[in-house]
Amino acid sequence: MSILVLCEQEGGVFKKTAAELLGLATSLSAGPVAAAVLGGGDAASLGAFGASTAYVVDGDFGAYDGDAVTGALAAIVAAANPTLILAPASYAGRDALPRLAARLGCGLAADCTGLTAAGGAFVAKRPVYAGKALVDVRFAKGPAIVTVRANSFPQPAASGAAASVVSVAFTPAAPRVSVSERLTPSTAVVDLTEADRIVTGGRSLGSKEKFDEVIRPLAAALKATPGASRAAVDAGFAGHGDQVGQTGKVVNPTLYLALGVSGAIQHLAGMRTSKVIVAVNKDAAAPIFEHAAYGIVGDLFEVAPKLQKAIAALD
Amino acid sequence: MALWGRILPEEVPLNIAVCAKTAPDTATPIRTKADGSGIETAGVKFVVSAYDAFAIEEAVQLKEKGAAAKVHVFSVGDDEAINQLRSGALAVGADDLTVCQDAAAQGADSLGTARVLAAMIKGTADIGLVLLGNKATDFDSSAVPSMLAELLGWPVVTMVTAFSIEGGNFKATRNVGGGVSEVVTGALPAVISADKGLNSPRLAKLPDIVKSKTKPVHKKALADLALTAADLAPLAITSTFAPPPPRPKGRILAGDIDTQVAELVRLLRDEAKVL
Numbered sequence A: 001m002s003i004l005v006l007c008e009q010e011g012g013v014f015k016k017t018a019a020e021l022l023g024l025a026t027s028l029s030a031g032p033v034a035a036a037v038l039g040g041g042d043a044a045s046l047g048a049f050g051a052s053t054a055y056v057v058d059g060d061f062g063a064y065d066g067d068a069v070t071g072a073l074a075a076i077v078a079a080a081n082p083t084l085i086l087a088p089a090s091y092a093g094r095d096a097l098p099r100l101a102a103r104l105g106c107g108l109a110a111d112c113t114g115l116t117a118a119g120g121a122f123v124a125k126r127p128v129y130a131g132k133a134l135v136d137v138r139f140a141k142g143p144a145i146v147t148v149r150a151n152s153f154p155q156p157a158a159s160g161a162a163a164s165v166v167s168v169a170f171t172p173a174a175p176r177v178s179v180s181e182r183l184t185p186s187t188a189v190v191d192l193t194e195a196d197r198i199v200t201g202g203r204s205l206g207s208k209e210k211f212d213e214v215i216r217p218l219a220a221a222l223k224a225t226p227g228a229s230r231a232a233v234d235a236g237f238a239g240h241g242d243q244v245g246q247t248g249k250v251v252n253p254t255l256y257l258a259l260g261v262s263g264a265i266q267h268l269a270g271m272r273t274s275k276v277i278v279a280v281n282k283d284a285a286a287p288i289f290e291h292a293a294y295g296i297v298g299d300l301f302e303v304a305p306k307l308q309k310a311i312a313a314l315d
Numbered sequence B: 001m002a003l004w005g006r007i008l009p010e011e012v013p014l015n016i017a018v019c020a021k022t023a024p025d026t027a028t029p030i031r032t033k034a035d036g037s038g039i040e041t042a043g044v045k046f047v048v049s050a051y052d053a054f055a056i057e058e059a060v061q062l063k064e065k066g067a068a069a070k071v072h073v074f075s076v077g078d079d080e081a082i083n084q085l086r087s088g089a090l091a092v093g094a095d096d097l098t099v100c101q102d103a104a105a106q107g108a109d110s111l112g113t114a115r116v117l118a119a120m121i122k123g124t125a126d127i128g129l130v131l132l133g134n135k136a137t138d139f140d141s142s143a144v145p146s147m148l149a150e151l152l153g154w155p156v157v158t159m160v161t162a163f164s165i166e167g168g169n170f171k172a173t174r175n176v177g178g179g180v181s182e183v184v185t186g187a188l189p190a191v192i193s194a195d196k197g198l199n200s201p202r203l204a205k206l207p208d209i210v211k212s213k214t215k216p217v218h219k220k221a222l223a224d225l226a227l228t229a230a231d232l233a234p235l236a237i238t239s240t241f242a243p244p245p246p247r248p249k250g251r252i253l254a255g256d257i258d259t260q261v262a263e264l265v266r267l268l269r270d271e272a273k274v275l
């Protein structure tokens, strides 16, 4: 068996999912681990997390082009011949990896939170029905593709090892989908699906002004990504991209702080795997408290500024 | 079809394919069977999968704007899928529904499902656009749209929050994460998956639900689609359905707000070790 890991990078810096997935692949002791790298970045450095080889397709992968990502990965798979392809459940993981599965005619388990290897077979674990159940996925043959939810596995400690770099030739065709405009938020934030900390506001914020005044600064103080309930998004307090839940982002942070969110089943669908959930709600009977490690029954407009101050005082 | 001045003679009539399925109502509790073979379906209400409602609405709006001639709906599913898509798609303006109910199709993995949908779409005239939900609210895979595009050989844009067609081209806004969205353009035919925000799906009116009973529902057997059960044998095999592990009981903090805030920060730092 051998494992190929898609190591995503942004502006030449590998995302933390690269280390998470290389660490996972190495921990399975299921044969050699190789990295797949599209575009720049110090591919040899991935050896520090367990990659013995890094297959690199050079070129500009800055603007997302699903055709190019699928084609480049197919070229790397042909060179590396892995039994398992691991990738983050990122935008590319959702957009291009199913295409790769269709192109290679192989099985896909998407957005997994567990993976084991026993007796020569990989078994992936994934939440289904919005996390209300878990299933195991096995594969009829290799190669198979598993995409993994961010923050599901620890970051391994870096060793001094370097990966040997193999350059793979791939010439992209003219893109069939071209980006004509890129709309970026005023302050760059870690994507909700990758965020380690999230501060979410609900309907009770009452207005976009209050959301911006209460939730965003608290999130900034915690180095967290702001999120919103659907009720808050539909009321225009935050953008659709900020929504957490069944019809929004599925998140998996270490710390999830929910202010004035009732904890509807569709909201829980998006955040129930968070490691530590904190709820602030003035209603002691709000369902969110059943899922919270720590709860404060109180007015969020009173709690949030005090919490922000206490956190700022920490460092 | 009426001829408007703005329809140029060289423009081909565009038909839209919408792929949609049913999934448990998102408010329904889910219980897994004791033997782990699946979920208990007794008492579970199945509805049109949440994101598929956005795909259906978008297709109907494009037809209303004159950008499309027909809206064909395709599904791999059971009789309840037919019932729900009658009121959820035909009654809101889709023209017909084609379903494959073959057991091998219903038991297929994402790639097998995409193969059946691709065969149904290829067998339908003049499809210039396929709209899907970005994920089905049962298995939450977000896989079928891109797989289908690959099988059809068409470009795909996933997680779309705004969409328009002009001539033979499309313009779409996609959510690529980190708060970044991109406006992209391309030529039809194409495959598009709908994200929340694309539109607000309308509810069917009672008279339209009544009328939808007379709209055509076509059934396709695998043989009609030149597929065999062997073509659809799952490559990703799902088993061992289990409830998620229970969360340890949390605690509600006590004291006035200042005390609670101080205690929360202490617990997050010293007990949970997340600060």
Ligand SMILES: Cc1cc2nc3c(=O)[nH]c(=O)nc-3n(C[C@H](O)[C@H](O)[C@H](O)COP(=O)(O)OP(=O)(O)OC[C@H]3O[C@@H](n4cnc5c(N)ncnc54)[C@H](O)[C@@H]3O)c2cc1C
Pocket: A201, A202, A203, A204, A228, A229, A230, A231, A232, A243, A244, A245, A246, A247, A248, A249, A259, A260, A261, A262, A263, A264, A265, A266, A267, A270, A280, A281, A282, A283, A286, A298, A299, A300, A301, B026, B050
């Ligand atoms: C198909 C479908 C999909 C859905 N998808 C999603 C989804 O993806 N994400 C999502 O979030 N929802 C989703 N929903 C909606 C969901 O059912 C709830 O309506 C929504 O989550 C409620 O948002 P909320 O908690 O902000 O508002 P509410 O339920 O109105 O709760 C507000 C809470 O704030 C508390 N509160 C009020 N004032 C204060 C104050 N001053 N201080 C502290 N607490 C206060 C109240 O006690 C209450 O608990 C979906 C629904 C459906 C049907």
Ligand SMILES: Nc1ncnc2c1ncn2[C@@H]1O[C@H](COP(=O)(O)O)[C@@H](O)[C@H]1O
Pocket: B019, B020, B021, B049, B051, B052, B055, B074, B075, B076, B077, B110, B113, B117, B131, B132, B133, B134, B135, B136, B137, B139, B140, B141, B142, B143, B144, B145
């Ligand atoms: N059995 C099916 N019948 C029709 N469309 C489907 C089926 N399964 C998936 N789809 C479409 O593909 C989308 C994504 O599904 P999935 O990849 O399963 O998350 C759904 O929202 C539907 O639009």
